[in-house]
Amino acid sequence: MLIEARGVTMRFGGFTAVDAVDLDVAEGRITGLIGPNGAGKSTFFNCLAGDYRPSAGSIRFAGREIAGLTPESHARLGMARTYQVPHTFTDMSVGDNVMVGAFLRHRRTADARRAADAVLERTGLAGQARHRASSLGTAGRKRLEIARALATEPKVLLLDEALAGLTATEIQAAITLVRDIHRSGITIVIVEHIMEVILSLADRVTVFHHGRIISQGTPGEVTGDPKVVEAYLGRSLERQRQRAAEASG
Amino acid sequence: MARFVLAVAIAIALVFPLVFSGAFYERVAALTLLYAIAASAWNLIGGYAGQVSVGHVVFFGCGAYGAAVAYSEWGLPPIAGLPLGVGAAVLLAALVGVPTLRLSGHYFTMATVALAELIRILVGNVPVLGAAVGLMGPAVPRSVWDLSFTSSLPYYYLFLAVLAGLLLFTWWMERSRMGFYLRAIKGSERAARSLGIPVGRYKLYALMLSAGFTAVAGALYLVMVGFVDPDSGVGILLSVKMLIMAALGGAGTLFGPLIGALILVPLEEISNSLLGGQGSGVTFVVYGGIILLIAVFQPGGILAMVAGWWRKS
Ligand SMILES: Nc1ncnc2c1ncn2[C@@H]1O[C@H](COP(=O)(O)OP(=O)(O)OP(=O)(O)O)[C@@H](O)[C@H]1O
Ligand SMILES: [Mg+2]
Numbered sequence: 001m002l003i004e005a006r007g008v009t010m011r012f013g014g015f016t017a018v019d020a021v022d023l024d025v026a027e028g029r030i031t032g033l034i035g036p037n038g039a040g041k042s043t044f045f046n047c048l049a050g051d052y053r054p055s056a057g058s059i060r061f062a063g064r065e066i067a068g069l070t071p072e073s074h075a076r077l078g079m080a081r082t083y084q085v086p087h088t089f090t091d092m093s094v095g096d097n098v099m100v101g102a103f104l105r106h107r108r109t110a111d112a113r114r115a116a117d118a119v120l121e122r123t124g125l126a127g128q129a130r131h132r133a134s135s136l137g138t139a140g141r142k143r144l145e146i147a148r149a150l151a152t153e154p155k156v157l158l159l160d161e162a163l164a165g166l167t168a169t170e171i172q173a174a175i176t177l178v179r180d181i182h183r184s185g186i187t188i189v190i191v192e193h194i195m196e197v198i199l200s201l202a203d204r205v206t207v208f209h210h211g212r213i214i215s216q217g218t219p220g221e222v223t224g225d226p227k228v229v230e231a232y233l234g235r236s237l238e239r240q241r242q243r244a245a246e247a248s249g
Numbered sequence: 250m251a252r253f254v255l256a257v258a259i260a261i262a263l264v265f266p267l268v269f270s271g272a273f274y275e276r277v278a279a280l281t282l283l284y285a286i287a288a289s290a291w292n293l294i295g296g297y298a299g300q301v302s303v304g305h306v307v308f309f310g311c312g313a314y315g316a317a318v319a320y321s322e323w324g325l326p327p328i329a330g331l332p333l334g335v336g337a338a339v340l341l342a343a344l345v346g347v348p349t350l351r352l353s354g355h356y357f358t359m360a361t362v363a364l365a366e367l368i369r370i371l372v373g374n375v376p377v378l379g380a381a382v383g384l385m386g387p388a389v390p391r392s393v394w395d396l397s398f399t400s401s402l403p404y405y406y407l408f409l410a411v412l413a414g415l416l417l418f419t420w421w422m423e424r425s426r427m428g429f430y431l432r433a434i435k436g437s438e439r440a441a442r443s444l445g446i447p448v449g450r451y452k453l454y455a456l457m458l459s460a461g462f463t464a465v466a467g468a469l470y471l472v473m474v475g476f477v478d479p480d481s482g483v484g485i486l487l488s489v490k491m492l493i494m495a496a497l498g499g500a501g502t503l504f505g506p507l508i509g510a511l512i513l514v515p516l517e518e519i520s521n522s523l524l525g526g527q528g529s530g531v532t533f534v535v536y537g538g539i540i541l542l543i544a545v546f547q548p549g550g551i552l553a554m555v556a557g558w559w560r561k562s
Contacts, residue, residue, distance in 0.1 A: 049443060075445030089436030091501075100433045103426045104445040112426070152444055 001060075002027040002156060002187050003048065008057035008067075010043050010211075017043040019211040020057070025156070030178075030188045032202030032219070034195075039208035041191045042084055045160050048189070049081040050074035062155065075104060078155035082145040082162050084191075088133045095120060095129035097144055101151030116151055123147040123177060139170040146177065156187040163197055175201060199223070199244065266405050273522070275401035281514040282408035283469055287487075288494035288506030289415050290462030294455045295492060296500035297428065299435030300350065303488045304361030307368050308460040310483035311338035312467025317384035317477050318377065326394035327386045331468045335461045342460035343453065350452045353438070362485065369483040383478025386471055396472045404473045411469065412507070415462055419503055431455055435501065463491075486533075493536055496543050499552030508551055513539075 003025035010018040018040045025031045033041050046052040048059060050071040059067040061077060069077075080101075089097050098119050102112040120126040125147055128136065133144060142162050149157055163174050171194070178201060182188050192198045198205060198219060205222045207215040215225040222228055266275050287309060295301050315334020316327035349360040373381045390397035398404065422428045430451050433441040438448050471477050481487075491506075494513055499505030517532055524531060543550065 051439065051443070070447075071439075071442040072445050072447050075443060081443050083440070087437040087440035089433050089440065091436060092432055096429065096432070100429050100441070100446070101444045103429055107426060109424055109426065112429075148440075148444060 001025065002062060003189075004058075004060040005044075005048065006058045006060075008044065008047050008059060009055050010040075010047055010052055011055045017211050018047065018054075021208075021211075021213055023206055023213070025187060025189055026204070027155075027187050028185065029203045030182055030190060030201050032198040032205040033189065033191045033208060034193070034198055034205060034222075035208030040211040041208050042160055043211075044208070045081070045158055045189075045191060049079060049158055075152055075154075078153075079158065080149035080152045080154035080156070081158040082142065082149055082160060084160040084164070086138075086141040086145050088136070088141050088144050088148075090132070090134040092133055093129065094125055094131055094133050094136065094140075094144055097133050098125070098129075098147050098151045101148040104152045115153075119147050119151045122180070123150065124173075138165045139167070139174070142166070143174070143177070146181075150181065150186075154186060156189065157181060159188065159190040159192075161191055161193065164193060171197065195223075196244070262409060266402055272401065275405060277515050277518045279401040279405040279408055279473065280518065281510050282405065282412050283466060283473070284490065284494060284514050285507040285510035286408060286412050286415060286469070287463055287466035288491045288498075288510055289412065289419065290459050290466060291491040292495045292500060292502075292506045293419065293422075293431075293459035293462070294452070295459070296495050296502070296505065297423075297435065298431040298452055298455045299501070300452055300456070301358045301492065302361040302456075302459075303358055303485070303492060304345075304365035305459070305463050305491050306483050306485065306488040307365050308338040308342065308463035309467035309470070309487060309491075310368070310372065310477075311335075311341060311460075312464030312469075313471040313477040313482045314372070314378055314384065314467075315464065316468040316471040317379070317386060320386055321379070321384050322377070326392070326396065327472050328394065328396055328468065331465065334468045335464045338460040338464035338467075339457045342457045346453045346456040350449060350456065361488075365483065365485055365488060369479050369485070372483050373479040379478065381479060383476060383482070386475035388475075397475065401473070404469075408469060411465060415465075416503060416507070423503060427451065427454070432501070489536060493539055493543075495550075497539060497550055499550030502550070502552045505550055505552050512551075 001024045005021060005023040008018060008021045009016065021044055035041050043052065047054045050066065050069055050073065053068045057067065058065060061079060064077070066074060066077065089100065095116060098116040099112050102116040102119065106112040106115050117126070120129050123143055123146060125143060128140070133141070136144060146159070146162060159178070163171050166174060175197060178188065178190070190201065202219055205217065205219050206213055207222055207228050215222050215228045266278050291302065291305050312331070312334035315337060316330035319325040319330025319333060320327050345364060349357055349364070352360055372378050378384065387395050387397060430441070430446050433444065433446060434448050434451060442448050467482070490513070494509030495506040496509070497512065498507065498509030516535070520531055
């Protein structure tokens with residue numbers, strides 16, 4: 001397993017946002033995390049990426065204990081992330097944003113520039129490289145966050161709602177990008193609200209509810225789990241499954 | 250085009266005091282460059298890394314007092330105290346930076362204000378530093394190494410060379426990993442860390458560099474003016490001036506602090522000479538007004554404004 005989380009718990013004061021979560025992420029897979037608003041997905045993500053030091057539990061990454069290490073050491077070890085609310089460097093150009101990521105593995109400016117250019121090309125941002133990051137819309141910023149993370153040459157990419165707030169066409173483009181990144185050998189963990197996205201991308205899905213995992217399995221297994229249907233998705237999921245069945249059948 | 254502007258600017262800088270000769274012009278021109286050095290040094294941490302310090306006068310004071318002490322204690326030429334002043338400033342930056350740079354945004358700024366005031370009071374009570382009275386440089390030059398000239402012209406060219414060196418360094422830093430990292434830290438510390446930047450360490454580097462160059466300005470100040478006391482060497486007004494010059498011209502840009510100094514120093518010197526002793530009160534009011542104008546209308550400063558027009562036309 002590339003990532004093994006055991007008993008990961010995150011408390012804010014008396015409130016337990018993530019409660020004893022065990023999660024395995026297999027190398028080379030796309031692992032999906034779903035759950036209703038406030039289920040604890042982002043908090044768990046922040047524990048994985050080192051933004052938070054978990055109150056309890058262990059996280060092993062490529063066999064090494066990383067719980068409590070700084071975010072910068074997570075990045076150096078090969079973990080990259082995007083944020084639910086983009087944190088792009090708005091005063092810098094799109095290309096320079098990606099350069100910042102590329103400097104992690106390339107000390108010299110010319111080398112970093114070359115690596116960043118390749119990432120810009122691959123993520124379809126080459127045309128906007130000289131524009132300021134603040135000129136991008138939501139879809140562009142989310143894409144830029146992915147590009148910047150990719151430039152750190154990670155083993156695993158953690159995407160927190162990278163597709164939220166996008167139009168249908170933008171979602172299709174983003175799915176293509178995620179698939180392409182995955183094909184290049186990068187393991188992906190993705191949080192997503194949009195069911196279609198998770199169903200079409202993820203190999204395995206984990207469902208969060210009130211800070212705990214209530215179901216785990218293939219997308220098919222999870223969506224058929226009565227606990228999930230009851231706790232989170234209710235009837236809307238039934239409708240989505242019917243639609244999906246009609247579409248594929 | 251940019252190269253042409255730069256070449257013209259350099260040519261003007263080289264001949265300016267020869268064309269506009271006269272003690273007053275020469276003095277104002279030299280002081281402008283001195284403040285440009287201090288503001289450009291401040292720019293490394295305050296502009297590029299976005300950590301707004303209002304305590305930088307302390308580093309300036311390290312340089313000024315270092316040079317003064319070299320003369321008063323050991324009878325050396327003041328400029329020989331430069332390494333002492335720069336060393337003290339860099340050390341102080343390291344000591345002070347570790348706890349204060351952990352604070353975010355306004356809290357860092359407030360900590361620097363508090364620290365600077367504390368040090369001003371301390372300096373006023375240390376006999377070796379002249380206490381409240383201050384220290385003098387050599388009254389009459391003993392050799393050329395005292396760098397004591399009646400004309401401001403030699404200072405002008407000395408400061409011009411130092412400023413050119415500092416801007417060259419800044420230009421190189423802008424393009425290096427450090428420059429990218431500092432701008433990323435200014436944009437979002439959280440995102441910067443997630444991309445592998447040891448944020449605390451880079452902020453500390455920037456503060457130490459900035460402190461060292463600010464101390465150079467302080468030592469040059471003593472060499473030219475020949476006198477330092479707690480108000481002129483470690484008084485808060487100078488910290489504010491560095492910040493305002495950088496912000497007015499464009500904080501985090503190569504030439505922003507220089508442009509700010511080019512506008513403000515002549516303005517202040519002229520208003521002081523017209524109004525005499527009452528000038529300093531007016532200075533505070535003018536600076537307060539400029540802070541307001543920048544905050545309300547043009548957070549990017551003059552250079553950002555010009556760049557905006559450029560793009561539109
Ligand atoms: N820093 C914090 N301090 C206190 N409570 C927090 C903090 N961060 C999150 N929480 C709480 O923890 C719970 C889980 O939040 P989290 O953001 O992890 O949910 P989520 O599953 O990502 O939700 P969403 O789908 O809306 O993004 C919420 O009740 C939230 O209010
Ligand atoms: Mg979330």
